[in-house]
Amino acid sequence: MTHHLPIQHALLTVVGVAFIVHFVFKRYEPQRVATHTLLLVAVPSFLSPLFLDRLPAIKALPVSVLTFWLTLLCSIAFYRLSPWHPLARYPGPLVLKLSKLPMAWISRGGRRHIYTQELHRRYGDIVRVGPNEVSISNPAAIHPFMGTSGLHKGPQWEARTATQTVHPLIAINDPKEHLRRRKPWNRALNVASLKDLEPLVANRAEQLVNLLAVSDSRRIGADGATNLGKWFSWFSYDLMSDMAFGGGSEMLINGDEGSIWPLLEVGLVNSDTFGHLPWLADYIRTFPTFGAKMKQMRSFCVQRAEERVKLGNISRKDLFYYLNNEDGAEPTPPLPEVIADGTLAIIAGSDTTSSVLSSIFYCLLTHPEAYVRLRAEVDSYYPPGETALNTKHHADMPYLNAVINEAMRLFPPISDGSQRVVPIGSGGKIFEDSYFPEGTITTVHMYSIHRDSRNFSPLPDNFWPERWIHAAAGDKNGLGMKLVLNTAAHFPFSFGPANCAGKGLAMQELRMVVSAMIQRLDMTLGEGFDATAYENDMSNYFILTRPSLPVVVRKRK
Numbered sequence: 001m002t003h004h005l006p007i008q009h010a011l012l013t014v015v016g017v018a019f020i021v022h023f024v025f026k027r028y029e030p031q032r033v034a035t036h037t038l039l040l041v042a043v044p045s046f047l048s049p050l051f052l053d054r055l056p057a058i059k060a061l062p063v064s065v066l067t068f069w070l071t072l073l074c075s076i077a078f079y080r081l082s083p084w085h086p087l088a089r090y091p092g093p094l095v096l097k098l099s100k101l102p103m104a105w106i107s108r109g110g111r112r113h114i115y116t117q118e119l120h121r122r123y124g125d126i127v128r129v130g131p132n133e134v135s136i137s138n139p140a141a142i143h144p145f146m147g148t149s150g151l152h153k154g155p156q157w158e159a160r161t162a163t164q165t166v167h168p169l170i171a172i173n174d175p176k177e178h179l180r181r182r183k184p185w186n187r188a189l190n191v192a193s194l195k196d197l198e199p200l201v202a203n204r205a206e207q208l209v210n211l212l213a214v215s216d217s218r219r220i221g222a223d224g225a226t227n228l229g230k231w232f233s234w235f236s237y238d239l240m241s242d243m244a245f246g247g248g249s250e251m252l253i254n255g256d257e258g259s260i261w262p263l264l265e266v267g268l269v270n271s272d273t274f275g276h277l278p279w280l281a282d283y284i285r286t287f288p289t290f291g292a293k294m295k296q297m298r299s300f301c302v303q304r305a306e307e308r309v310k311l312g313n314i315s316r317k318d319l320f321y322y323l324n325n326e327d328g329a330e331p332t333p334p335l336p337e338v339i340a341d342g343t344l345a346i347i348a349g350s351d352t353t354s355s356v357l358s359s360i361f362y363c364l365l366t367h368p369e370a371y372v373r374l375r376a377e378v379d380s381y382y383p384p385g386e387t388a389l390n391t392k393h394h395a396d397m398p399y400l401n402a403v404i405n406e407a408m409r410l411f412p413p414i415s416d417g418s419q420r421v422v423p424i425g426s427g428g429k430i431f432e433d434s435y436f437p438e439g440t441i442t443t444v445h446m447y448s449i450h451r452d453s454r455n456f457s458p459l460p461d462n463f464w465p466e467r468w469i470h471a472a473a474g475d476k477n478g479l480g481m482k483l484v485l486n487t488a489a490h491f492p493f494s495f496g497p498a499n500c501a502g503k504g505l506a507m508q509e510l511r512m513v514v515s516a517m518i519q520r521l522d523m524t525l526g527e528g529f530d531a532t533a534y535e536n537d538m539s540n541y542f543i544l545t546r547p548s549l550p551v552v553v554r555k556r557k
């Protein structure tokens with residue numbers, strides 16, 4: 001008599017194996033395509049013969065695979081929603097506790113910063129925004145999470161940088177290695193080096209103002225307005241090319257002939273989505289069509305970096321001079337390292353600065369009283385005959401710096417902040433009365449903190465540079481209302497040893513361009529400009545994009 005395995009036994013075996021596979025995923029977090037295929041496809045297929053006694057071969061395979069996957073999904077969902085999950089005590093929407101896919105989808109729409117701010121308003125200062133991830137909107141977390149004894153960089157860069165053989169500085173999560181790679185950046189952008197870089201910035205700023213001052217029919221619409229945002233993109237790209245690659249780009253003159261900005265922007269949308277799904281890294285490496293736009297962007301940047309390497313030691317001390325250790329301060333780094341960081345310079349250095357410049361002029365042009373006040377300050381520091389490109393007064397100009405701070409408070413280019421992770425082997429992280437176990441991904445949410453009335457009040461959502469002036473004067477109640485300005489809650493360049501390496505350069509650029517434009521140009525918004533539409537169109541793909549900013553520009557009389 002032949003023995004037939006009851007179908008219940010076959011089903012129970014498959015369910016049991018699915019539980020074991022869940023355990024393997026939870027414990028070891030396998031990342032390779034081959035391991036995924038083995039665990040998710042080969043294992044249930046291998047179990048399908050158990051059903052052959054009761055089912056035809058054509059049905060045995062789907063029954064085995066579906067039972068396996070359904071069990072696995074239910075087991076994962078049950079665990080993630082259960083009170084035994086280590087992040088169970090943190091509130092958040094159900095769908096985000098279940099999977100990172102919904103947040104990847106929200107990011108694709110470019111509104112993650114607004115969505116996360118709404119989550120904080122609804123759920124409080126600590127919100128669970130992923131199965132294993134929290135967002136924090138308490139500025140007291142900035143120091144312990146991002147400072148010297150803070151956490152390591154999070155996994156958001158895994159898939160984003162999957163096309164590179166070597167991680168760029170921003171993606172390095174081992175603090176020792178990060179420190180080593182950060183050294184040339186610090187040498188390149190310290191106070192003394194910034195002095196060397198000053199003429200490069202001044203030349204490009206001068207060129208920008210000169211070109212804006214002449215009416216160029218190719219770039220002006222029928223209403224006489226030009227898109228200022230585009231000019232800032234061209235300016236910052238040309239400048240970063242000068243800095244990082246010894247020149248080679250003339251967008252200010254030729255426009256974006258090679259459609260480089262659209263390429264960078266589409267690449268950023270994809271890489272922002274992939275940032276939520278680090279396990280996709282190996283898929284991107286394995287399948288050529290996966291992340292194709294990102295790869296196109298990457299190879300364009302790599303090509304630029306390789307061209308600069310071929311030039312060898314040029315006399316000017318640009319950023320590359322230091323990245324390539326041409327100053328001889330350290331051993332020459334391997335070429336892929338230099339290329340990875342040169343590529344980072346293009347994205348980190350150009351998109352961010354042009355985003356802030358657009359925001360500054362959007363704020364000034366929609367607040368004419370601030371524009372007039374800034375112009376008076378520029379004129380008083382730089383009377384006729386003196387160029388505002390000279391940096392000698394920039395750091396001391398209170399209103400100029402208040403305008404820049406305020407624009408970056410409202411529209412920080414990296415609005416969602418930079419992710420960190422509680423290191424494995426650290427025993428976890430305690431913050432106030434909260435505990436975050438090893439492996440918890442955290443983000444101190446910049447946009448929420450910058451617009452929170454507990455940190456900036458009154459009118460946290462309004463452009464009001466005067467708040468910085470009053471606060472600096474210690475004038476907390478003189479306005480007939482309580483003024484709150486928590487400088488520790490303003491961190492557009494992030495915080496700690498892995499903060500923005502280009503902060504000094506960025507501030508130099510912003511102060512120079514704004515002062516020179518205000519000194520030499522008259523600007524008004526194009527007819528029919530809709531400020532609400534402008535803000536609604538500001539999308540965030542890790543870096544805040546710039547909608548069209550039509551401005552009528554004339555040489556100042």
Ligand code: HEM
Nearest residue numbers: 169170348349352353414418493494498499500501502506
């Ligand atoms: C207003 C303009 C800019 C803003 C608001 C800005 C902001 C930021 C932020 C928030 C980060 C993330 C830091 C972290 O992970 O904690 C960052 C990283 C970085 N930025 Fe900037 N950035 C600006 C301009 C620049 C410029 C001009 C450069 C020069 C090339 C630059 C180079 C870098 C580099 C190299 C990193 C990686 C730092 C590291 O991981 O150690 N940035 N930036």
